Amino acid sequence: xxxxxxxxxxxxxxxxxxxxxxFGMAFGFVLERAGFGRASNLAAQFYGGDNRVLKVMFTGIxxxxxxxxxxxxxxxxxxxxxxxPETWIGPQIVGGLLLGAGxxxxxxxxxxxxxxxxxxxxxxxxTYFGVMLGTLVFGAAWPYLEGFYGSGGRGSVRLDQMLxxxxxxxxxxxxxxxxxxxxxxxxxxxxxxxxxAGTAPDRAPVLRNGSxxxxxxxxxxxxxxGWTQPAAAQPESHAxxxxxxxxxxxxxxxxxTGLWLVDLRDPxxxxxxxIPGATCRPADDxxxxxxxxxxxxRTLVVYGGADLVVPPGAERWHGRVEVxxxxxxxxxxxxxxxxxLPAEPTLAxxxxxxxxxxxxxxxTGSTAAPPPVAxxxxxxxxxxxxxxxxxx
Amino acid sequence: xxxxxxxxxxPPAAFWNPYVAGVALGLVLTATFLVMGFGxxxxxxxxxxxxxxxxxxxxxxxxxxxxxxxxxGPGTRILDDWLVFEVLGMFLGGSIAAYSAGRMHxxxxxxxxxxxATRLAYSLGxxxxxxxxxxxxxxxxxxxALTGGSVLSLGSWVFMxxxxxxxxxxxxxxxxxxx
Numbered sequence: 001x002x003x004x005x006x007x008x009x010x011x012x013x014x015x016x017x018x019x020x021x022x023f024g025m026a027f028g029f030v031l032e033r034a035g036f037g038r039a040s041n042l043a044a045q046f047y048g049g050d051n052r053v054l055k056v057m058f059t060g061i062x063x064x065x066x067x068x069x070x071x072x073x074x075x076x077x078x079x080x081x082x083x084x085p086e087t088w089i090g091p092q093i094v095g096g097l098l099l100g101a102g103x104x105x106x107x108x109x110x111x112x113x114x115x116x117x118x119x120x121x122x123x124x125x126x127t128y129f130g131v132m133l134g135t136l137v138f139g140a141a142w143p144y145l146e147g148f149y150g151s152g153g154r155g156s157v158r159l160d161q162m163l164x165x166x167x168x169x170x171x172x173x174x175x176x177x178x179x180x181x182x183x184x185x186x187x188x189x190x191x192x193x194x195x196x197a198g199t200a201p202d203r204a205p206v207l208r209n210g211s212x213x214x215x216x217x218x219x220x221x222x223x224x225x226g227w228t229q230p231a232a233a234q235p236e237s238h239a240x241x242x243x244x245x246x247x248x249x250x251x252x253x254x255x256x257t258g259l260w261l262v263d264l265r266d267p268x269x270x271x272x273x274x275i276p277g278a279t280c281r282p283a284d285d286x287x288x289x290x291x292x293x294x295x296x297x298r299t300l301v302v303y304g305g306a307d308l309v310v311p312p313g314a315e316r317w318h319g320r321v322e323v324x325x326x327x328x329x330x331x332x333x334x335x336x337x338x339x340x341l342p343a344e345p346t347l348a349x350x351x352x353x354x355x356x357x358x359x360x361x362x363x364t365g366s367t368a369a370p371p372p373v374a375x376x377x378x379x380x381x382x383x384x385x386x387x388x389x390x391x392x
Numbered sequence: 393x394x395x396x397x398x399x400x401x402x403p404p405a406a407f408w409n410p411y412v413a414g415v416a417l418g419l420v421l422t423a424t425f426l427v428m429g430f431g432x433x434x435x436x437x438x439x440x441x442x443x444x445x446x447x448x449x450x451x452x453x454x455x456x457x458x459x460x461x462x463x464x465g466p467g468t469r470i471l472d473d474w475l476v477f478e479v480l481g482m483f484l485g486g487s488i489a490a491y492s493a494g495r496m497h498x499x500x501x502x503x504x505x506x507x508x509a510t511r512l513a514y515s516l517g518x519x520x521x522x523x524x525x526x527x528x529x530x531x532x533x534x535x536x537a538l539t540g541g542s543v544l545s546l547g548s549w550v551f552m553x554x555x556x557x558x559x560x561x562x563x564x565x566x567x568x569x570x571x
Contacts, residue, residue, distance in 0.1 A: 020474045028486035037486060057533075063418025064543075094529075096552070098528070099521070103558070104518075115482060118486030119489075120499060134520040136442055159546055
């Protein structure tokens with residue numbers, strides 16, 4: 001796997017931000033040349049006579065989906081490392097309707113407002129200023145909107161996962177959907193031009209057939225390649241995973257708000273002592289219904305006293321569930337207890353001990369685990385090959 | 393006399409064929425995904441600029457707000473964000489494209505049917521609607537429909553159909569503007 005490169009993490013933040021400007025420039029350039037700096041071109045979409053918005057956008061989506069599918073079929077792209085916007089059905093239906101209404105009133109969507117402003121359009125500047133005011137309106141209305149905003153969450157769900165089909169196959173379906181939509185709107189454009197005694201938008205069959213032909217060809221190649229090299233089976237997203245105490249402790253330290261951590265022992269034991277950051281189960285909820293109501297934007301980790309069977313509530317939940325192997329007992333033994341160091345540790349054992357000591361200190365508040373007698377790491381037993389050259 | 397000194401204005405370059413523009417858009421978005429691991433956005437910068445400006449004016453109110461509170465506070469720099477730089481780039485790229493195509497001039501567009509003041513009022517009103525909508529939907533036509541649609545996000549496709557539905561529903565009410 002080569003892609004994604006993720007320079008914001010890998011090459012440092014500044015490089016990432018410079019790349020942000022560069023990708024933004026390319027995006028803005030294409031949008032302007034596509035005609036999206038002019039409100040009349042954009043609003044025309046909603047009167048049927050010129051469907052430029054649909055054509056550009058749908059071709060863009062199809063091209064991207066096809067290329068991502070093809071690269072993943074070729075083993076060059078890890079699809080599951082791409083950020084997929086989360087699904088929140090209700091808010092996205094209402095937000096979409098409102099945004100469409102604002103779009104036809106203003107004549108721009110937020111991004112095209114920027115491009116219009118860049119070409120000297122004052123209505124574009126005012127539109128983007130309006131978008132900023134809209135954020136403030138949203139914030140002011142937050143107490144009334146919060147409940148709805150957090151409803152209908154399904155986590156990151158891709159259509160290919162939902163349909164149980166490979167990504168390139170769904171990308172090919174997107175191309176087919178796009179091409180049939182284009183055929184329909186071109187027919188509509190011709191019919192309306194005749195009725196309104198105007199002219200239909202310019203047709204360039206060579207450019208259209210050439211562009212869509214290339215995209216279609218890549219889509220078929222992606223499906224064919226994926227067919228001959230079946231990808232590794234995707235893990236069933238609803239089957240709960242297992243997490244060991246040490247990994248869990250590391251994740252709590254690294255990203256405390258990336259998890260829902262729920263203690264499923266009886267409320268009394270939970271109140272007495274629990275893993276930091278864990279919430280206790282309500283006493284009257286044997287079914288675990290409250291788990292199903294958590295927003296699925298984080299990973300849910302549940303634990304009992306020892307190993308645990310996942311309650312039905314967690315099965316109904318839409319996000320990823322992990323069960324702490326060995327439960328609270330394992331956490332006490334592996335994280336809260338001082339780690340032991342063998343008398344003659346290898347370098348790997350010493351590193352492991354250092355990590356465990358740091359975690360034990362973090363969770364127990366002790367400044368240091370009991371010190372070992374001065375140790376020198378033993379050389380690892382000789383293996384078949386020796387590494388040549390330096391390196392870390 | 394070089395062509396640049398010519399007093400006769402050149403007609404602006406034609407817009408690209410929409411299908412060619414769509415493929416170009418797809419190539420830009422694919423490149424962004426391959427390098428960054430995420431896609432493009434349009435309204436995230438407006439969100440951050442607005443909250444940042446409000447925070448300068450009324451810090452206590454903004455920090456106490458349930459939605460804004462997570463964006464501001466000790467140790468946060470609200471404008472230090474990829475989407476802000478990306479939108480800055482959009483402005484630059486759009487300027488280069490408009491200038492090189494001969495379309496760069498200060499103007500208020502589409503005022504034929506309704507006049508300048510009404511046109512600007514519509515722009516502002518539509519913008520405010522979209523600002524609320526983009527927060528609710530967690531993205532706009534760029535970040536949700538285009539970007540999320542390309543990685544086959546269920547919610548992005550739902551959002552995209554809702555955008556078209558909303559546009560077609562309201563279009564008859566503002567028809568006069570687009571004559």
